[in-house]
Amino acid sequence: MAEISGATLDLEALRSFMIIVQQGSLAAAAEQRHRTVSALSMQIKRLEERLETRLLIRGPRGVTPSPAGEVLLREARELLRQHDGLIARLTGQGLSGRVRFGMPEGYAPQLVEQVLPDFLASHPNVVLEAVTAPSGELARRLERGELSLIVALDRPHRLTGGEALWKTSPVWAAARDFSINSESPLPLAVHPLDCPFRSLGVEALEARDRDWYAVFTSTSIHAVEKAVEVGLAISILDRQRLLPTMRVLDESDGLPLLSDSQACLYFSRRIDAPSWPAVQALADMLRERLGKVGPWPGTRARASADPHAYA
Template sequence: MNTPDTGGAALDLEALRSFVTIVQQGSLAAAAEQRHRTVSALSMQIKRLEERLATRLLIRGPRGVTPSPAGEVLLREARELLRQHDGLVGRLTGQGLSGRVRFGMPEGYAPQLVEQVLPDFLASHPSVLLEAVTAPSGELARRLERGDLSLAVALDRPHRVAGGEPLWKTSPVWAASRDYSIDQHAPLPLALHPLDCPFRSLGVEALEARGREWYAVFTSTSIHAVEKAVEVGLAVSILDRQRLTPSMRVLGEADDLPELGESQACLYFSRRIAASSWPAVEALAVMLRRRLSQVGPWHGVW
């Protein structure tokens, strides 16, 4: 069997790593710091890739760099190629991935991620030191910016972080107990998370836009405590539709409640990841993308 002649168009794996890092970080400067190289060195790598492939890969704008259509295609293929390459090297040398991965996730989605993603990751990479934490999305965003986390799955509000990769759209709804009756002339009693919660922001923004008065009758950092407050009829809350129990019902315009806006769950990388830990961080990111993209944690094919 003859091997196809590619005209010597072999790709530099290290240049591919730089390309992936630039897209993830959103700028050459941040990627250079991540890769422990100069900006000019990364620019030269990208230039050689573009010359080799005879196409433009990155588009430079006022907010950083984004992949071109051809770059989007290369990004998907490069991630898989690097994953396979690193896995092959690890198997042949007996040196699997190592390093430290600090992963953050919102509490409302933690049970599914803890049960169905993290054990598989650790089973595949037993030498990796994984540290997983839960916190509201706003707090996760701040921890990422401080460098306290390597990567996180978080909602894109109330504290927005640049460079997030969309995973799935959430389904926020107004939730109340089955027999809850709303007094449309009285302030709406709410069960809420603290200020860092994206669903709290969605609900409060919608109510204030409608001019509807409200007050927090119950506030807790625990999603289970908020859900219990809804189930027993203490208050109304904003929950992901998938978290509704048989004791709850969805409220809407018929109950004089405004439509809620959208919120996107995204995958975010820290701008400060040790080079020795980067392959392990990317390996977890690959697994999260595969299992959460489009479908989220509720309907994925595990």
């Protein structure tokens, strides 16, 4: 059988590649990896030489994976999960305990893809129970001791002691051909009362004495987005969730500006001692993956490169 050792990949270089893609820049990844930008650049260069393909597309606002890089990202994620899980099982150094983690539905796909599988692979003996709910409900469940750790927006139910992870960018979103009648109440597609973006929008409208009504209410972010997309109503969405069929409404459309909202990390005060190290480990991974940049660094880099995106 022919030797294939020459095609062996550097696992640490793969880790760097994954973090670069997640952060959207070499500088941010270098800070997390505690290495220099040039060191990470050399790792990527060696990976590209070994695989004989370009992995990253570098632009003025950051980096995004090439088509080959997208393939490598999926495969590397699974490879590192298996590797880290094997090490944890064989060394017996893995954490144990139970982590009850809550997150808003709007960010769940990114958190599930970027964080939770890697956490379980690194700590296979930890029992993870993850749920989605509006931020207000997550806050109440945390206070009741039903959850040990949550990522939630800093309203409408304000908790103390939160650690800021990233700043959201709420905007008024409408279908491309949606027109506003300034004489009629504004038709909104909204989440129930626990939704922070609903609170932001309603507060801004009431400060302007602008009448509104909820033409569509749903706990599903996808249902609300569909209501916007088909022109049934307008809504408040994170800018990163805007679809090409949508446009941003602003003061020129007679709508008030929306203030930012922080996505924060909150710990329960009722975490049992055996589970505390595991809860801390998940919090550390959330800080590493989401700190400052949030869950969409690649999308943000592409949007920033195109100032007319979703305008």
